[in-house]
Amino acid sequence: MRLRQVVRERAIAIGFSLVDQTKVVTAASELGRNTIQYGGGGHARVTLVESGARRGLRLEFIDKGPGIADVSLALTDGYTTGGGLGLGLSGAKRLSDEFAIQTAPGQGTQVTIVRWKNA
């Protein structure tokens, strides 16, 4: 997936450690797959963010799919409606420093994660 390369390049550019690169690329892979598989496709945006001296990457995944009725259920390990392992959303949350999800039935889904560079 092209997305993984872009995220990897940005993560290297701002000096993420190898482990942090791997975590953020893996999270991007999980969320990108959700966007395609459940959201029926959409787009992803990768942004450099700064807060004081901290730098990090913000990744947004936006689809116009069916949305999620019960977010807390969707964030439960092992819960899936698509025959996967049910680790995509919950795993991506664990791999991120910040995690936000905006969704409603029929309204599509937007997932935003931030991973900060460790000092």
Place this chain on the structure above:
Amino acid sequence: MERIPILRMGRQLLVTIQVDMHDQLALTLQDDLTARIVKDRAKGVLIDISSLDVVDSFIGRMISNIANMSRVLDAQTVVVGMRPAVAITLVELGLDLAGVRTALNVERGMALLAQVE
């Protein structure tokens, strides 16, 4: 169609995953490998993932599936060469690859398969 090569060494099959795995390639590998286990009467499958810099839940599931399918077909699977950063990320993601044998490198993986046989 793009395929991952499967090499035979005696009663073992050796798969080296060198490309960034996309989903269709992973599914093709499952099909090819199970067919080869039967055709070559293989007793072991060694999967070298040392080139992979990302293993997400899809690839992790494929590895677990291959190990389970192999066992049902009377062959053992060993996954070798996982990078440290990948191991850290996999566990944090929530995947522990339960039931999948691992070894640090190809040499140790082959030794493990020889013992099992």
